Amino acid sequence: MKKLLFLYCVIFSVFCVESCQHKKTDKVNIIDENIAFAADQYELLLQSIEDPEKLLNPKSFIDGEMKFIPPQEWTSGFFPGSLWYIYELTGDEKWKNAAIKYTEMLDTIQYYTGNHDVGFMIGCSYGNGYRLAGNENYKDIIVQAAKSLSTRYNPSVGLIQSWNANPSKDWEYPVIIDNMMNLELLFDATEFSGDSSFYNIAVTHADNTIKHHYRSDYSTWHVIDYSKEDGTVRHRNTHQGYADESAWARGQSWGIYGYILCYRKTKDQKYLAQAEKALEFIANHPNYPEDGVPYWDYDAPEVPDTYRDASAGSILASALYELSTYSNKRNYQEWADKIINTLSSPDFRAPLGENGNFILMHSVGSLPHNSEVDVPLNYADYYFLEALKRKKDLKK
Ligand code: GLY
Numbered sequence: 001m002k003k004l005l006f007l008y009c010v011i012f013s014v015f016c017v018e019s020c021q022h023k024k025t026d027k028v029n030i031i032d033e034n035i036a037f038a039a040d041q042y043e044l045l046l047q048s049i050e051d052p053e054k055l056l057n058p059k060s061f062i063d064g065e066m067k068f069i070p071p072q073e074w075t076s077g078f079f080p081g082s083l084w085y086i087y088e089l090t091g092d093e094k095w096k097n098a099a100i101k102y103t104e105m106l107d108t109i110q111y112y113t114g115n116h117d118v119g120f121m122i123g124c125s126y127g128n129g130y131r132l133a134g135n136e137n138y139k140d141i142i143v144q145a146a147k148s149l150s151t152r153y154n155p156s157v158g159l160i161q162s163w164n165a166n167p168s169k170d171w172e173y174p175v176i177i178d179n180m181m182n183l184e185l186l187f188d189a190t191e192f193s194g195d196s197s198f199y200n201i202a203v204t205h206a207d208n209t210i211k212h213h214y215r216s217d218y219s220t221w222h223v224i225d226y227s228k229e230d231g232t233v234r235h236r237n238t239h240q241g242y243a244d245e246s247a248w249a250r251g252q253s254w255g256i257y258g259y260i261l262c263y264r265k266t267k268d269q270k271y272l273a274q275a276e277k278a279l280e281f282i283a284n285h286p287n288y289p290e291d292g293v294p295y296w297d298y299d300a301p302e303v304p305d306t307y308r309d310a311s312a313g314s315i316l317a318s319a320l321y322e323l324s325t326y327s328n329k330r331n332y333q334e335w336a337d338k339i340i341n342t343l344s345s346p347d348f349r350a351p352l353g354e355n356g357n358f359i360l361m362h363s364v365g366s367l368p369h370n371s372e373v374d375v376p377l378n379y380a381d382y383y384f385l386e387a388l389k390r391k392k393d394l395k396k
Helices: 002-049 078-090 093-104 107-111 118-133 136-150 177-193 196-213 249-266 269-283 310-323 332-344 378-395
Strands: 058-062 065-068 174-176 223-226 233-237 363-366 371-375
Touching: 002 065, 002 078, 002 332, 002 378, 058 078, 058 371, 058 378, 078 093, 078 118, 078 378, 093 118, 107 118, 107 136, 118 136, 118 177, 136 177, 136 196, 174 177, 177 196, 177 249, 196 223, 196 249, 196 269, 249 269, 249 310, 269 310, 310 332, 310 363, 310 378, 332 378
Parallel strands: none
Antiparallel strands: 058 065, 174 223, 223 233, 363 371
């Protein structure tokens, strides 16, 4: 009997070690395999957009046609940013050269004041460039871009105005949840310049967004329109979601990512708590799929017969990896891994040479406008690569 028990223990231990090693290998492979794939796919993307006359900035591939964008479009920083991440993930200098070329085509954006998106445009391109290449000139561009973004801050409202007034919607001072992402540029600019006014704008914006932009269940509206005189709320609407009172998926991801970055920059616990609570909304939502990649709106009545949004998934995964280093309220890393596993599967990751050579399929730009529905989008790829980098860092 004792012998039998001993034999059983030996077999059980061997099985455990084997399965542990197998799991470990799986984890290593999913990062390395995705990096190798991303490099091959973006090599093809770079080749396919080469034009002897001009530099072209790709955003999407729709109905067999590549969609290019001008520097002023809100997504112009993501392609250069993805090139920086591929450089960081592969260590191959050729990616650095490409990243520099596509970053510096955005030079004029440091002066752009037409909307709040300068944070995305400059942060993802020059921000990563400064982090990885240390070019001092990039620092000045980031500070100048923060000055441009700050022109949209009205102290009587206490928020950065995302979009210009829109009389057809009766919007006077519209602020969207996406704006939380642009705060990183302001925090960086204070670190680089020593000028605390950028930091102060960022925390005031973040505090007022907690106050007015979140519902009691910690989901967020998309657009809040404020009075420009005194900052009172005039309207609560959506622009890209299913309805004013629904939870547009990418907006939930922007808000969560935004509060995690605010916590990174300030160490203020209330930002961490905001992100944790907003994540509970998602975790407990009956329409949140088991595989972790959200439908385009958590409250779309057609669920499950409607579109997923890979971009909402990749933004969320990247945010969750960072949060896992600050909080163990849930197993955030396991949650992020689940999303990355799904996005890496043939359900979401394109075959080599297809999908316009973007990495991920199945994102949604704006379903109510029938614009960019179920297509690749450069920002889905950007946050997927960032998530891989964060996952890789966690393993170190
Ligand atoms: N920031 C615009 C969007 O997420 O579609």
